[in-house]
Each structure stands twice: as C-alpha cells, then as structure tokens.
Amino acid sequence: MIMLYSKNGSIAPTMPKAVKLTCNLPARSIHLLSGVSGWGAQGERDGGVALIVRLHYADGKTEDHPLQDGVHFADYIRRIDVPKSEFAFAMRGQQMRYLAVTPKRDEALTRSSS
Secondary structure: OOOOOOOOOOOHHHOOOOOEEEEEEOOOOEEEEEOEEOOOOOOOOOOOEEEEEEEEEOOOOEEEEEEEEOOOEEEOOOOOOOOOOEEEEEEOOEEEEEEEEOOOOOOOEEEEEO
16 A cells, blocks of 8 residues: 655655556556545546656656546545546445556556656
8 A cells, every 4th residue: 555645634744745666567557446535526527637657668758647636536535436436445434446547558667656
C-alpha cells in the first residue's frame, strides 16, 4: 500500500509526492487497487487530475496517464461510483476501487512513477 501526499489531514502531509516502481518488462496493463482519496469526489464530475501514472520506456520515452477526481477517483469514506474505476471492496465501511492503465506501446517499461 502506498499513500501519497496531500495537504489535508494529519498523516497525508508527511507522505511522498511521488513514488517509482521498477518494472523492466513490457506490460499489457497495469492494475491498480486504488481510485480513492481523502476529500475526493462525492460523485461523478471532473475535479481535475488526482494522480498521474507516468510510464518510462527502455528507449527513454515516457507516457502519462492522468487519473481524474470524479472520473477515476472518489472519496474513500463510503461507496461512491465513478465511471472509470470499479468498486472492489469495502473495509470498515470505506471503499477501495479497481482500475487499470493500458500502455500505448508494446516496448519494455523500466519503471512507472506517480
């Protein structure tokens, strides 16, 4: 589990603003158990970019996949459905969502960052 930075709350301001994950192989899809945020969307809307998944290819090129609040992400506090992620499960009444990022190229990835 990776929690990222937010200016809200008491724990999130101490978290990293970006993380890097090493890959070193081609990928058809990158599956994320994610799609939730504190103080996120309470329903479908375009609330701006919540997270950018940046894919780094072996040839040095990058590819960005912006994930939007109210489109991919929703508030974690209860089940709130948004169009580009799916409800995965609830724990203590709080939701976790599933989504996938599909690379546009077949070449090997060296890492992904967000």
